[in-house]
Amino acid sequence: xxxxxxxxxxxxxxxxxxxxxxxxxxxxxxxxxxxxxxxxxxxxxxxxxxxxxxxxxxxxxxxxxxxxxxxxxxxxxxxxxxxxxxxxxxxxxxxxxxxxxxxxxxxxxxxxxxxxxxxxxxxxxxx
Amino acid sequence: xxxxxxxxxxxxxxxxxxxxxxxxxxxxxxxxxxxxxxxxxxxxxxxxxxxxxxxxxxxxxxxxxxxxxxxxxxxxxxxxxxxxxxxxxxxxxxxxxxxxxxxxxxxxxxxxxxxxxxxxxxxxxxxxxxxxxxxxxxxxxxxxxxxxxxxxxxxxxxxxxxxxxxxxxxxxxxxxxxxxxxxxxxxxxxxxxxxxxxxxxxxxxxxxxxxxxxxxxxxxxxxxxxxxxxxxxxxxxxxxxxxxxxxxxxxxxxxxxxxxxxxxxxxxxxxxxxxxxxxxxxxxxxxxxxxxxxxxxxxxxxxxxxxxxxxxxxxxxxxxxxxxxxxxxxxxxxxxxxxxxxxxxxxxxxxxxxxxxxxxxxxxxxxxxxxxxxxxxxxxxxxxxxxxxxxxxxxxxxxxxxxxxxxxxxxxxxxxxxxxxxxxxxxxxxxxxxxxxxxxxxxxxxxxxxxxxxxxxxxxxxxxxxxxxxxxxxxx
Numbered sequence: 001x002x003x004x005x006x007x008x009x010x011x012x013x014x015x016x017x018x019x020x021x022x023x024x025x026x027x028x029x030x031x032x033x034x035x036x037x038x039x040x041x042x043x044x045x046x047x048x049x050x051x052x053x054x055x056x057x058x059x060x061x062x063x064x065x066x067x068x069x070x071x072x073x074x075x076x077x078x079x080x081x082x083x084x085x086x087x088x089x090x091x092x093x094x095x096x097x098x099x100x101x102x103x104x105x106x107x108x109x110x111x112x113x114x115x116x117x118x119x120x121x122x123x124x125x126x127x
Numbered sequence: 128x129x130x131x132x133x134x135x136x137x138x139x140x141x142x143x144x145x146x147x148x149x150x151x152x153x154x155x156x157x158x159x160x161x162x163x164x165x166x167x168x169x170x171x172x173x174x175x176x177x178x179x180x181x182x183x184x185x186x187x188x189x190x191x192x193x194x195x196x197x198x199x200x201x202x203x204x205x206x207x208x209x210x211x212x213x214x215x216x217x218x219x220x221x222x223x224x225x226x227x228x229x230x231x232x233x234x235x236x237x238x239x240x241x242x243x244x245x246x247x248x249x250x251x252x253x254x255x256x257x258x259x260x261x262x263x264x265x266x267x268x269x270x271x272x273x274x275x276x277x278x279x280x281x282x283x284x285x286x287x288x289x290x291x292x293x294x295x296x297x298x299x300x301x302x303x304x305x306x307x308x309x310x311x312x313x314x315x316x317x318x319x320x321x322x323x324x325x326x327x328x329x330x331x332x333x334x335x336x337x338x339x340x341x342x343x344x345x346x347x348x349x350x351x352x353x354x355x356x357x358x359x360x361x362x363x364x365x366x367x368x369x370x371x372x373x374x375x376x377x378x379x380x381x382x383x384x385x386x387x388x389x390x391x392x393x394x395x396x397x398x399x400x401x402x403x404x405x406x407x408x409x410x411x412x413x414x415x416x417x418x419x420x421x422x423x424x425x426x427x428x429x430x431x432x433x434x435x436x437x438x439x440x441x442x443x444x445x446x447x448x449x450x451x452x453x454x455x456x457x458x459x460x461x462x463x464x465x466x467x468x469x470x471x472x473x474x475x476x477x478x479x480x481x482x483x484x485x486x487x488x489x490x491x492x493x494x495x496x497x498x499x500x501x502x503x504x505x506x507x508x509x510x511x512x513x514x515x516x517x518x519x520x521x522x523x524x525x526x527x528x529x530x531x532x533x534x535x536x537x538x539x540x541x542x543x544x545x546x547x548x549x550x551x552x553x554x555x556x557x558x559x560x561x562x563x564x565x566x567x568x569x570x571x572x573x574x575x576x577x578x579x580x581x582x583x584x585x586x587x588x589x590x591x592x593x594x595x596x597x598x599x600x601x602x603x
Contacts, residue, residue, distance in 0.1 A: 041594035064590040065533045067292075089595075127509065 003031060005097055010119035011073045011111065016097065023107045025074060026100035029061065032123045034096045037063040040089040045081040045101060052078060052104060054111050059101055061089070070101065075109035078102050128184070131177055132601050135167035143171065165603060184584040186528045187398070192550060192558050194480075196499045196531035196543025197291065197339060199369045199391035199473075200398070206460060207394060207453035216452050221444040225430055231448065232429035235422035238406075238455045245466065246368070246385055247378020248408030254418045254446040258366060261386025261405030262297035262333070264418065267438045268384055268409055269331045269360050270301060271416040275436060281330035281359065287316050289340060289535045291364060294333040303330055310537055314340035314492045316350050325357035335364040336380065337371065337497035339535040339543070341477065351381025360384065360413075368392045369547070370474055370498035373467030384409040393454035404450035420445050472548035473498040476555060480546050483559035487566045491538045499545035501538050502530075508540045513569040513576050515540040520587060521568065521579040525561045 008016045014033035018026040034040070042062040052058040057069035058078075080103040085091055092099045114122060169177075186193070193200040211217065219228055239251040255261040266284065273281045284298035285306045295305040308324050311317040315338065332354045337343045344350065351361045363377040363385035369392045377385050389404040390397040397403065409417065415435040422445075423432045461469060474497050481490060481500045491501040504515045519529030519542065531543040546555060569576050580586060 039591040041591060062594075064594060066536055 003097075004116040004119055006116045008097065008116065009073075009113035010116065010122075011071065011113060012122055013071045015071060015073050017073050017110075017113060018100070020103070023076070024079065024103065024105045025076075025107060026103050027070075027073060028100045029070065029092055029096055030119070031096045032126075034093050037061060037068060038065055039063060040092050043085045043089045043092070043101070045083075045086065046078050048078050048080060050078045052076060052102070054109050061092070072104070073111055073113060074104055074107045076104040076107035079105040128180060130601065131167040131169060131174070132603075134173055134177065135169055137168060139168045139170050139173070141169075141171045141174075186523070191526045191528065192546075192554055193528040194530050194544045194546045194558070195528060196341075196501070196534070196545040197366055198397065198531065199366075199388070199498075199545060199547055200528070201369070201391075201394055201547040202549040203394045203396055203453070204457065204460060207456045210456040211449040211452045216449060226428070229428050232422045232431070234452055234455055235445065235448075236424060236429055238451050238458070239422070241455070241458050242387060242406065243408055245372050245376065246363075246365070246387070246408050247376030247382075248385060249411040250414040250417060250421075251406050251408040252417045252421060252441075252446075253404065253406045253448070253451050254420060254440065254442045255386065255405040255407055256442055256447055257390070257401065257403035258364075258386060258388045258405045259293040259297055260441065261388075261407045262293055262362070262364065263300050264405075264407045264438070264441045265362050265384040265386055265409070266297055266301035266303065266331070266333075267441075268407070268413045268416045269362065270303075271436065271438050272360065272413055273330055275416075278358070280328055283328045284330055284362075285321070285324050285332045285354070285359075287334065287338070289314060289338050289537050290333060291335060291339060291366060292534075294335075294364060298333065310338075314338060314342050314537070315344045315346065318346055318349060318353070321350060321353055325353055325359060327358065329354065329357045329359035331360040331362055331383075333362045333364060334382075335367050336377075337367050337499075339367075340492050340501045340538065341367075341370075341496040341499040341543075341545075342492060342494075343371070343497050347380045355381065366391060367498065370470055372470045373463065374470050378410065384413055389450050389454040394457045395450045395453040402447040402450060404447045404454070406446070406451075418442075469548045470498075473546075476546040476548060476550055477544070479552070480544060480555050480559060483555070484544075484562055487563050488542075491541065498547070499543060501535065502542045502544065503538050504540040504542060507566070507569055511569050511573045513573050515542050517573075517576040517579065518542065518565055518569065521565050521576045522561065523580040523583045525565070527558060527561060 008018050010016050014030045016028050016030050040061050040063050044060045046058050052072040054072055054075045056072055058072040059070040060067050061070060082100050085099060188200050188202050215230055235253055243251055255264045282304055283306050284303040285308055286294045287308050287310055289310045298305045306324050308320045309317055336347055354361050360383040361381055363382035365385050365387040368387060386405050386407045389395050390401055416438050417434045419433055419437055419440045420431050421434055422429055477496055477498050477500055481496055488502040489506060491503045507513045515532045519532050522529045533541055534543055
């Protein structure tokens, strides 16, 4: 059973969201996502100030198997990127819920997000 | 195994240079190297043994079955190499005047004629060095075409999600934005999604047919029409031409520009650095944009001409010329009927192997396939924790090169098998037996597959460390 913290919200495309305020949030990849992708070897992040749009790709992660897009659960502006990941992508494998990819501010829109329990059900269906 | 630099011993060397037969002059002091080149010092016998040792640690078509999907690892007849070694081909200089190398120009013009006949194109360049290079060149032609018409709003290239990874990469390299269209449940292009994706910003579509799951997209005429009606052009990725050459032509399917992989379909050496050759063919509407050094019949002989609105050179001189010689030798050997038979046998072999494996492995898409098929090992992964990678590594212990793994991305735990026409029924029977025994081994003793390969010269390289910390040059 995957460990999905209950204070976070989740997408069907396996991103997590941690709301810091009403309009600011961190976004990362779930434990399920890092497990399916396998060992990550590269991470491409957007730049601070970039606009991200709900449902659209804003970053990509590369494992030994493939490159995969990461989709933004929210619409807003990139306030900060987690630069540690650029040199140490394995951090996502080791600590998926600590390894946020970006912090987004001025959030104007968000997709319908899942609770930890609903996300766990979604993952079981994917298996 | 030691590198050449590690085997090097001070004072060792080869004296194979003939006596100098031209006057010796000295270079200006400022142009001279200050330090000696750090080349390894070795006797010829040591170099020869080094490369033979490397060869023993690799697996090529000459070592055994090599069903690497989308790569067409067919046997390369030795007569191709004999032709390429003829001194009139092998001993020329790229700056020789054209009248002294008429035979070489005739090779290019003849290969163009034959390959255009096979693909339904009007003109072809041999400059691109391999497939992805051909894709970039083809896309530059599409870009130049739109721009020449003042149609500057066409910035998007449509690529299906089952495409070769090089397609979106080439489109991005050429300055386009990539639009992905999903496949339907048969692994083919979803026509409704394609209709929704095209528009006045569509520069073109890139497609492989048969596609990467080994299925011929029967809606191909509809697909290319949708793109044409929107004002875009159609690009054919020729990686899978082996399934259809001599049977159906991309030009008749509605494609405007294609690349071929001579090193796949036309039996020239492939892998390990090739060199490859990725000629680009096009319909007349794009011919004026072709790269430089286009060989054309001129009077009684041949000349290099510059197409009127050429995109320029995409490689030095004429591309990998000797690969074209090999491909032409292959075409002469097979003839028109032989080319068609090669495609038919490639399809027959793939279906024979698919039928033999389908009760053991799960085939990703049902029905008759073309030259390749895709297995999904999702169930084995879930129930036995044995992945496609584990099965691939175990096949190495049985003297088989693994199929392509984890591709196409739309199939989970994929193994993509392409036997090619050059394998006999006996080879396919033996391979099917090995595939089945590996599956049984996975049910009986999954750990042994995690440990594989155990008898291959190289165990499991640390791919993660290699990707994270690549060491690409020798540290003196």
